[in-house]
Amino acid sequence: MRTAAVVGTGLIGTSVALALTSRGVTVYLRDHDKTAVQTAAAMGAGLDAAPAEPVDLAVLAVPPGRIAETLRQVQESRLALSYTDVASVKEQPLAEVAALGCDLGRYIGGHPLAGRERSGPLAARGDLFEGRPWVLTPSRETDTETLNRALEMVSLCRAVPVVMKPRDHDHAVALVSHAPHLVSALMAARLEHAQDTDTRLAGQGVRDVTRIAGSDPRLWIDILGANADAVADVLAGLAGDLDAVVGALRSLAADDAAKREVGTRGIEALLRRGNAGHARIPGKHGEPAAVYEAIPVVVPDRPGELARLFADVGRAEVNIEDIRIDHAQGRPAGLVELQVAPQRADALTLALRNSGWTVQR
Structure with a gap:
């Protein structure tokens, strides 16, 4: 070319x-x-x-x-x-x-x-x-x-x-992209009128779920309009699951022990389906998803600290498989969660503590 x-x-x-x-x-x-x-x-x-x-x-x-x-x-x-x-x-x-x-x-x-x-x-x-x-x-x-x-x-x-094929593509992206965007927007919309005291408690979970809700609405209206039926099919199935979960949660809050047991089974079944679905998402380089150990490290919020942390991990000869950062509220620090192979977690924890890091593990 x-x-x-x-x-x-x-x-x-x-x-x-x-x-x-x-x-x-x-x-x-x-x-x-x-x-x-x-x-x-x-x-x-x-x-x-x-x-x-x-x-x-x-x-x-x-x-x-x-x-x-x-x-x-x-x-x-x-x-x-x-x-x-x-x-x-x-x-x-x-x-x-x-x-x-x-x-x-x-x-x-x-x-x-x-x-x-x-x-x-x-x-x-x-x-x-x-x-x-x-x-x-x-x-x-x-x-x-x-x-x-x-x-x-x-x-x-x-x-x-x-x-x-064009149709196969559209059904695939409805499931893995377009419907998740709307789900993210729905969850983010619940925060619109929340109390400031509530949103200050926001951790990595809600940040992950709502991250893509910040995209341009004008672009997404055009995208969703062109794939509306496929996205609606995914959300219709999700709506059925939501109804079942709401019912299970109501049972879980009931005074009757038998109802609580029904609710527990319903929630457990959903969580296990979620585990199974999450395991279907490919891992690094398209390989099957792997299970990693999380090493949470408190890192001061100032220049050079992440570089110092990574250098210490490198000296420990441990490969970082994934990383997440959660900023602390009201403190000049953040919690860096290093994802590593389980068999290397203990050695890395010891090495980081010996280097002066606070490891919350």
């Missing part, structure tokens, strides 16, 4: 452009928002100019509802030899593209499963897609050259290609 065009210079589009430019591809930028194009160009993402001849591949980084009309326009202007998109739904845009009479042979749907809570070109990163899945959804009409160009782009962005 020598040349590419990115149509839409928001977070994802600019990140694609940065990744391709860093690999030697000449990238041309286009957006109806001239400020966004100029910002992306100033960041080194590409050229704020029109190509003299069709580029190898055009990436449409626009909302799902605008994919079809944008594809029609750029194909009519012969912007590229092949075209793809980065929209998070695939079936509806494909149907709209076909209805507009676009050339389906030179188009392939795409969706990089990477992002950030921030939006716009200034939030873009050239390494955003490294190691992340990038779904490609060829139709029956997609030609081999277009598929190969899309695969090369995914490789240049250092992502992992996954080929799926």
Whole structure:
């Protein structure tokens, strides 16, 4: 691939452009928002100019509802030899593209499963897609050259290609992305009118659950509108589970011992289903999920302390599998939870304590 065009210079589009430019591809930028194009160009993402001849591949980084009309326009202007998109739904845009009479042979749907809570070109990163899945959804009409160009782009962005049917993709992301976003928003909405004394108690659990609720609502309205039925199916099943849990909790609070036993069994069954479902999420490098031991360490909130902690862990020759940080309320310190292999937990705890760290284990 020598040349590419990115149509839409928001977070994802600019990140694609940065990744391709860093690999030697000449990238041309286009957006109806001239400020966004100029910002992306100033960041080194590409050229704020029109190509003299069709580029190898055009990436449409626009909302799902605008994919079809944008594809029609750029194909009519012969912007590229092949075209793809980065929209998070695939079936509806494909149907709209076909209805507009676009050339389906030179188009392939795409969706990089990477992002950030921030939006716009200034939030873009050239390494955003490294190691992340990038779904490609060829139709029956997609030609081999277009598929190969899309695969090369995914490789240049250092992502992992996954080929799926459009409908299978939409049902998958409804389960693992779109419905979880709404669940996160629902939980965060419970905090809107909470007392300050309540929210001050917020720990890592509620922060984890509500983290993605801070995303741009305008973007998500478009995404959910294009995948509404699949998301509704997931949430309908969740609603049934919620009703059962509410009933079990009411029984758990009852005076009658028999009712409490029914409630206990109901809650235990749900928690065990949750354990089983969580175990299905792949672990590091796509391997089966592993169980790690948590080593909570109190770390002063000042420059250099995390680096010192990591250096001490390195000297103990223990690999950190994962890490979480929970900031203390009203104290200049935080609790850093190091996730390590269980067989190395005791040795690391001893080594850190010998180095002067407070380990809450």
